[in-house]
Amino acid sequence: MQHEHIAQIHQVSKKFDENLALDQVSLDIRSGEVLGILGPNGAGKTTLINLMLGRMALTTGEVSIFGLKPGSIELKRQCGAMLQLSGLPDMSTVKEHIELFMSYYANPFAYQKIIDLAGLAGIEDQYSKTLSGGQKQRLLFALAICGNPKLLFLDEPSVGMDIETRKSLWHTINELKANGTSVILTTHYLEEADQLSDRIIMLNQGKIIHQGTPDEIKANINTKKIRFISSTPLAELMSIGDKLKITSSGKYYEIQSKDSSKILRKLFQVSDDIQDLTVTGAALEDAFIQLNQANPMKTNAAGEEL
Amino acid sequence: MNTKTLSEKPNLLKIYILEAKTEFMRLIRTPGFSIPTLLFPIMFYTFFGIVFSMSPAMPTYLMVTYGVFGVIGPALFSFGVGIAVERGQGWFNLKEVSPMPASAYIFARVALTFIFSFVIICLLYFMAAVFADVQLYRSQWLLIALILIIGSLPFCAIGMYLGLSLKSSAAPATVNLIYLPLGFLSGLWLPITLFPEMMQSLANLLPPYHLAQVALKVIDMDVGDSIYLHLGVLAAYSIVFILLAMKAYYKKDKS
Structure with a gap:
């Protein structure tokens, strides 16, 4: 049944x-x-x-x-x-x-x-x-x-x-x-x-x-978002991992990762002036972006939700 | 695969009664709507038909035409404004996806229009008989009342179309803009024979004029056209607006 x-x-x-x-x-x-x-x-x-x-x-x-x-x-x-x-x-x-x-x-x-x-x-x-x-x-x-x-x-x-x-x-x-x-x-x-x-x-x-x-x-979406302020240049931070998703928004850097503890360990090695550090579960919107990227489909303009 | 459907059906009569009762209770709890609808025709009749009456026949004649004016008001407003407002707040959509039979919804509003019409006619009759000494045979009082009440149906159809197509914010003003000029141009406020000839022919296109003529026939005060012409025009308006309303209702992709 x-x-x-x-x-x-x-x-x-x-x-x-x-x-x-x-x-x-x-x-x-x-x-x-x-x-x-x-x-x-x-x-x-x-x-x-x-x-x-x-x-x-x-x-x-x-x-x-x-x-x-x-x-x-x-x-x-x-x-x-x-x-x-x-x-x-x-x-x-x-x-x-x-x-x-x-x-x-x-x-x-x-x-x-x-x-x-x-x-x-x-x-x-x-x-x-x-x-x-x-x-x-x-x-x-x-x-x-x-x-x-x-x-x-x-x-x-x-x-x-x-x-x-x-x-x-x-x-x-x-x-x-x-x-x-x-x-x-x-x-x-x-x-x-x-x-x-x-x-x-x-x-x-x-x-x-x-x-x-x-x-x-x-x-599939257990990604964490690591957010912090640092004076270390973006290029140096990139050395933490080769497929690292890192973006800078305003004075903050944001890293998305499935293995946040490993990233954090490396982060402290690369940069010594990290401030205002937060680690949060990725928001649903982020998960969608990820899943969408993981699905190599053509994207269409989304229709207005009625 | 489960494609079996429940054979049991709900009790249709009970739905009709409950739907009408709920609608009625709602209205009498909203005196801001019901009182003006009831009093406008009486007030106008008192001014034009009694106080400023120009001839002995005037109070009788205008009692009938204000009766028409009185019954088309609730029809246009209950359907036109009522449905538009419920659509605007999303309530109509919920009823649409619920298993409410569409006929119950229409029945409730028609029943309400009839009740309102009945009360308006009683008030008009009271004013006419007591203050203007209007005297008719009992059969004439009854027949006119019956014609007026049944005669509100074409206006229910017009109201239904308006309610299904107007935006809720625009509905009250639009319905008023239709109701008031329609009443005047159809010769409901002042006898049609006082109008210039061109306006008299224009009135031939308007359904309230024809309803008034049917009712005036009872007391031999109509202009003398065939009753079939009047009934034909009223039927044609009803059919056209029912079709338009159905088209609006079954239009998919409503937002």
Whole structure:
């Protein structure tokens, strides 16, 4: 059961005017898995979700979910979705919103269960106008899950959530997964994808540049960034290693390396006036640049993320 | 491969009722919208139809035309502005990807328009009967009310198209710019027979004029054209704007 495929995305491309937002993306989604789609802004994450939700027309390729066409009501009845940027009508209460969305589904969760899963107890009678940003996100999450969906789309669900809310969101997603729901999640938080996903797809400039389990992905991007001030000229620093990635920005030098302790040892041999030294994990953006360089593919202008 | 779909369907009637109820509750909690929509036609009627009435027939005639003015307001605003605002805030998109049947959304707004129309007609009738001594047969009161309420439907279609194509920030102003001149040029504020001939022929192109003529036929105050002409124009407007609205709705790649 674990590896049953519920959705096929076959060689899908999407063009906006001249921009190729998605370029020949193929992907299978398995039953009961959490699939993280990770990528910087403009990578095509939201475009991919919108194609699966039937909100956009494909330029080429095929998408089939539960054997149905995206956008059909039969498919929508088996899915739940949380989109970016959903405002709520001000003058309805939390309870009214949820009860209305529950009515759209044949077998929704019990009302109380939805309240518990989304953490909305105590604010059920409040108008959406009076909710905080985090509470609104939780309500939108409740609307996405209320129908007991077989497939749940979450487009950047934790944007605007505080850490506590985010942790409880993660907890709920795991609970739903245990219940057999498949989840497609876009995020640009590496940590979120890592915590939740069984499988991660990394998108950049409309292409899948990498996919695998979180551990496999992390093994590829465990690069550290070493940053410091030194009066030693760049040419001398270059002698630390022959394939060293070193750049200078302002008065700082930056070195990226997978073996930071070795580099540091050599660095102190070459230069004796190192100041303001920091060693940080490479940001996701850096990882993308690396992975992109590691993939000798032609680059296209990234499409605007919609 | 799992291609089995759930055969069970949600209860459509329940969705319709809940959708309409939610929409209704939302509106009565927003008096800033509902009160002006209800009071404008009454206020205008009181000025032009009662206070500044120029002939004994005027209060009766204008009661009907302000009735038309009254019912097209909620239709244009509930659909035109309502949908545009929900699109602007992203709420409409969420409903679109949810399994809400599109028909439920339309049903809710039509039901709301009918309720508003009914209240406006009652208020107008009250003013007309009490302060202007308008006297009609019971069947005439009822038939006019029915024509006006059903007659709001073409304007729901026009509003739906506007709501699906206008930007949310531009919608209120644009709908007002359509609503007010449309009402005046169709002879809803002042009897069409007072207009210069050229403006009378222009009114023939406008749907509120035709709705007013249908309603005025009940009390023999229409200009005497065939009812089929009036119904034909109203039907044509409805069909064209439903098609335009569908085109706007099914347009993919909405942002």
